[in-house]
Amino acid sequence: MHAKVWGCRGSLAAPGPETVHYGGNTSCVELRLQDESVVILDAGTGIRALGLKLAEEPPPRIDILLTHLHLDHLEGLGFFTPLWERKSELHIWGPASPLKSLEDRIATYLSPPLFPVHLSDVPSRPTFHDVPEEEWMVGSAAVVAQPVSHPGPTVGYRLDDDGNVFVYMPDHEPALGVDLQTVSPDWISGYGVAFGADVLLHDGQYTEEEYAMKVGWGHSSTEHVVTFAKIAKVRRLVMFHHDPLHTDADLEVILARARELWGENGGEIGLAHEGMEIDLP
Amino acid sequence: MQRWDTRQKNLLVILARDVASKIATPMFVVDAEGTLVFFNEAAEPVLGQTFADAGEMKADEWSMVWKPCDLDHRPIALRELPLGVALFERRPAHREFILVGTDGVERHVAATALPLLAHQDELVGAVALFWDRSSEADS
Numbered sequence: 001m002h003a004k005v006w007g008c009r010g011s012l013a014a015p016g017p018e019t020v021h022y023g024g025n026t027s028c029v030e031l032r033l034q035d036e037s038v039v040i041l042d043a044g045t046g047i048r049a050l051g052l053k054l055a056e057e058p059p060p061r062i063d064i065l066l067t068h069l070h071l072d073h074l075e076g077l078g079f080f081t082p083l084w085e086r087k088s089e090l091h092i093w094g095p096a097s098p099l100k101s102l103e104d105r106i107a108t109y110l111s112p113p114l115f116p117v118h119l120s121d122v123p124s125r126p127t128f129h130d131v132p133e134e135e136w137m138v139g140s141a142a143v144v145a146q147p148v149s150h151p152g153p154t155v156g157y158r159l160d161d162d163g164n165v166f167v168y169m170p171d172h173e174p175a176l177g178v179d180l181q182t183v184s185p186d187w188i189s190g191y192g193v194a195f196g197a198d199v200l201l202h203d204g205q206y207t208e209e210e211y212a213m214k215v216g217w218g219h220s221s222t223e224h225v226v227t228f229a230k231i232a233k234v235r236r237l238v239m240f241h242h243d244p245l246h247t248d249a250d251l252e253v254i255l256a257r258a259r260e261l262w263g264e265n266g267g268e269i270g271l272a273h274e275g276m277e278i279d280l281p
Numbered sequence: 282m283q284r285w286d287t288r289q290k291n292l293l294v295i296l297a298r299d300v301a302s303k304i305a306t307p308m309f310v311v312d313a314e315g316t317l318v319f320f321n322e323a324a325e326p327v328l329g330q331t332f333a334d335a336g337e338m339k340a341d342e343w344s345m346v347w348k349p350c351d352l353d354h355r356p357i358a359l360r361e362l363p364l365g366v367a368l369f370e371r372r373p374a375h376r377e378f379i380l381v382g383t384d385g386v387e388r389h390v391a392a393t394a395l396p397l398l399a400h401q402d403e404l405v406g407a408v409a410l411f412w413d414r415s416s417e418a419d420s
Contacts (some may be wrong), residue, residue: 133403147292147399174308185288189295192288228347 001161002032003199003281007046008272009168010205010219010241011072014157018247023274025049026072027170027241029201033161037139038063039213040064041157041168045113046274047076055081065131065140065145066094067170068154069105077106078115083124087253090126093138095153118162131155149189150218156193161194164280170241175224176216185231189263194232198280201272202229204239207254225263226269236268238278291405294318301408309394309409313374315359315368318406327390327413329382340368340385347366347380352389363394366411367407376412389414 007013007025015024026044033039038059042049043066054062062082067073082088094102104120104129110119131145140162145155148169156169174180174189185191194200204225206214211221219241220228228238239258242251255271262269289295294312298319301308307324311317317338325331328347338346344359351357357378359365368376375393382388392411399405 096400098398147295149292175304177296186290187295187298188289189292190289195288 001034001159001166002280003166003280004030004080005046005272005274005276006030006050007015007042007044007076007274008083008240008242009044009072010203010243012244013045013072014244017046021248022242022251022272024244025274026075028076029053029093029168031141031159033138033139033141033159037141038062039138039159042067042073042170043077043080044072044074045076045079048079051079051081051083055085058085061089061091061200063091063093065143065157065168066092066102067139067156067168068095068150068152069109070171071109072154073170074106074109078110078117081207083122083126083274086123088124088126090124091129091138092126093129093131093145095155096130097153101128102130112213125200141224144193146190146193149174149176149194151216154218156190158193158197158271161280165197165199166278166280167194167200167202169194169200169202171218172203173216173218173220173224174228175220180224180227180231188228188231190228191232194228194234197232197234199236199278200229200232201238203241204254204258204271205241205243207257210243222257223261224257229267229269230262230265236270236278237262238270238272238276240272242271290318291399293399296405297397297408302399307411307413309364310406311340311343311364311368311408311413312406313404315357315364315407317343322345324411327382327388327411328380329386332417335383340365347382349378349380351378363392364407364409367394367409368404369406371398387415389417 006028025046027042028046029041031039039232107119141159144158148156150171159166203220205219208221297310301321310319349357363374373395377391390411394409397406
């Protein structure tokens with residue numbers, strides 16, 4: 001499995017000279033599975049450039065897995081070149097709400113007055129799938145989507161591709177309502193989906209000081225993401241969904257704090273940045 | 282394909298416990314199988330013990346341990362308790378009944394239970410809010 005980060009900014013795109021290294025595009029990760037299947041995690045602004053690259057050599061099928069429909073995870077979809085190609089075979093997966101299907105919920109955004117073209121008029125006519133409760137296959141990977149703590153229907157994804165486990169939880173507040181240091185792991189949101197991951201891309205939006213002012217907003221502090229990854233016995237933690245107010249310099253300070261908390265844990269820890277590539281194994 | 286082994290409680294159950302732990306109204310949380318997974322501090326004086334002492338209990342156990350009976354002291358089966366109705370019939374229910382706390386004290390309670398439905402066809406648990414009416418009933 002090969003992963004490439006096309007956007008790792010949270011909440012709002014943040015381009016500019018102070019975010020050049022980590023990047024300003026919002027959430028989007030490309031996965032190439034062992035059988036060459038193309039899977040895209042989230043459709044933030046990073047998906048625009050990915051779409052241009054895919055158009056050069058169109059894959060037979062593309063599966064887009066959406067964690068949720070907050071705009072920073074969806075706003076790039078209308079600018080994804082394969083969406084406008086009649087021959088594209090697109091499958092879009094994501095959480096339904098308790099009452100509305102994924103397609104109906106996406107159409108709320110991809111329709112006037114918020115978008116000039118209605119979703120039903122998109123040439124590729126994507127197939128929408130409410131994520132199932134059970135494990136399912138996408139290409140060579142067994143995929144699990146599990147609801148996680150974040151406002152509105154939101155899932156974390158676990159992809160097991162021939163024993164290599166990649167977990168993606170860009171928006172997640174596992175510490176909401178529990179003390180991560182003392183609670184039994186089975187009471188921690190996301191624990192099941194993250195357990196034993198070879199690589200975990202996880203929300204690390206706030207410093208500990210910022211989190212204190214934003215409890216319940218659906219994100220993690222540096223301490224929470226490191227603690228969560230340790231409890232879940234993750235081998236490599238990649239902090240993701242950087243706050244739009246955090247400059248490259250701010251993020252270096254956050255990384256130093258994360259390394260301090262991680263300690264001699266035996267695994268790797270780092271921050272996601274645009275263009276980052278990860279190979280498994 | 283086999284059901285994914287989640288290793289954790291359902292998110293709605295986790296959030297329900299969070300609510301329970303923050304309110305002063307006695308509250309019970311059970312999972313989709315009816316297993317008692319939490320009751321809050323406010324419920325402890327009504328039930329006569331702490332959750333730490335009680336621990337998780339299967340439905341057939343908790344539905345007996347506090348000896349629920351109607352106001353004429355006839356035993357109430359699990360399916361007739363508000364939580365049983367919420368679980369088995371997937372609808373809200375309310376009832377007044379008598380229970381005997383683990384401390385041996387008989388109490389008159391009013392309980393309202395609701396199923397926790399993640400989707401219209403997906404039951405993940407149920408909650409019950411209850412109220413000790415003993416002092417009102419005596420007066």
